[in-house]
Amino acid sequence: MRVRYSGNVVHFNVGYTIDKSKWNGGDVQRCKNGTSxxxxxxxxxxxxxxRFENQISDLFKQYEVKDQLPTLEQVRTAFNVAEGRIEEKxxxxxxxxxxxxxxxxxSKDKSWTAGTTKKFTTxxxxxKDFSSELYFESFTKETLKAYTDFLIDDCNFRNTTARKNIKLLKWFLRWGFAEAYNTENAFLTFDPKFKEVSDTQIIFLTWDxxxxxxxxxxxxxxxxxxxxxDCFLFSCFTGLRHSDVFALRRCDVKEDYITLVTVKTNDTLxxxxxxxxxxxxxxxxxFPLDGKALPCITNQKSNEYLKDLMKLVGIDDPITKKWYRGPELLTETLPKYSLIATHTGRRTFxxxxxxMGIPPETVMKFTGHKDYKSMQPYIAIADLAKREAMNIFDNK
Incomplete structure (x- = not known):
């Protein structure tokens, strides 16, 4: 059954299969008398x-008295409550x-990092900004599509950010489905196609x-x-994430090496x-650092100060960034110092x-990368540098 109003369409499952030859269409919209x-x-x-029509009519009368127009979700929810398909709100x-x-x-069972918890809080x-009234059954295919559009059109997210957000949402919906809290399975086949720049641009410091x-x-x-x-340079010379530099203790430091368990991935390096x-x-x-090896401050404050530092140093080559927002390709040219963050240290290493010729397999042992695919963008950078170096001969 379809309910159409003000350009909106809501679909309801009646629960019967109708033989088209025994159906009166037009204004009647009923089964022919005497048929089965x-x-x-x-x-x-x-x-x-x-009965369905009466319930829908009563619903719209309630909103008409309030001089309001119900949303698709309000129509769907009110009808399903009236039919006993879902509980009262x-x-x-x-x-x-x-x-x-x-x-x-x-977060407890899977030993999430603080970063993962923060992602789901975000x-x-x-x-909540999308809608303050949401239930598991709200996330039909239409709502998933509307939320995706909201991320791009209202939040002004880049496609890469919107894709990550949808991935987190599906992770949560999948958990709800597995725990039998969620009976709406539209998320299982929802796979929006986001246009993204094919070549991942890695911001790092050259050796010079x-x-x-x-x-x-x-x-x-x-x-x-x-x-x-100093903390940033230590990351550049070891490949450690900021969280690991922050957590590094003096007892982790040996004569010629450091050993630690990484904060993010729980790897022993x-x-x-x-x-x-x-x-x-x-x-x-x-230095009196209460057992810590280095005087690291928070990641957020470090990122702010790093930009100031890089500007003073003169790391200001223009960098053009490309990204998609929806179907639109956008570009922006910025001084390099404005793009430097703590993770740039790891990428620089x-x-x-x-x-310098260190095999990717060896670098992976230093950094804890397990997937060779993650090294491909860095290998591409090295290959490009080699080609540019060889081109010097053409100018001699």
Missing amino acids: HNGTTASEINRTLQ ETRKSLFHYLDLFIETE LKNHL ELMKVHNYNVPDKYIHLDKVK SIPLNKYSKSILDKYKD ISNAIM
Whole structure:
């Protein structure tokens, strides 16, 4: 059964299969009298259709008195409540109740990092901005499509960000389905196609830029940037994530290597120290850091200070970024310092290591990467650098 109003269409499953040859169309929209359909009489089906129509009519009268127009979800929910297909709103639990339960239980059972928990908390905020009244059954194919459009059109997300958000939502809906809280399975086949730039652009410091940062003496008026510089450089010379540099303890530091369990992936790594990383550790070996190896501050504050530092150093080559928002290809050219963040350190290590000729398999042992595919963008950077170096001969 279809309900059409103000350009909207809501579909309801009547529960019967009708023989088209025994159906009166047009204004009648009823089974022909005296017919039967798979063992059900026309009179029984027609009574059901009339009851459905009365319920829909009553619903619209309620909103007409309020001088309001119901949303598709309000029509669908009110009808399903009247038919006993779902519980009353007062007694059934909202999507956000289950999302809180999901975060609470799965974060403990699966040992989530703080970053994963934060991603789902952010997802919750986006869902509330989309609609304050959501239930598992809300996420039909139409609602999933509407939420995807909301992320791009209202939140102004890039396609890559919207794709990640939908992936998180489907993760949660899949959990609800497995726990029997969710009976709406439209998410199983929902697979939006996002246009994305084919070549992943990796922001990293070349060796010359890295040495420029390494040799830069931070002025006294910006002395707060000095520790940020050292922690970032340590990442550049070891390949560690900021979270691991932050968590590194003096007891993790051996004579020629460091050993640690990574915060994000729980991998045990043993990374040799080079002269650059050793000198940074030596600089702070006598500092009162409560057992920590380096004076790291929060990731958010580090990202803010890194941009200031890189601007002072002169890491300002123009970088053109490309991305899609919906079907539209957008570009923006920015100074490189504005794109530097803590994770740039890890990317700098990988890129320079491969360009120096260290085999990708060895680099993966340092960084904890398990998928060779993740090394492909860095290998492509090294191959391009080699081709550009060979082109020097053409100019001689």
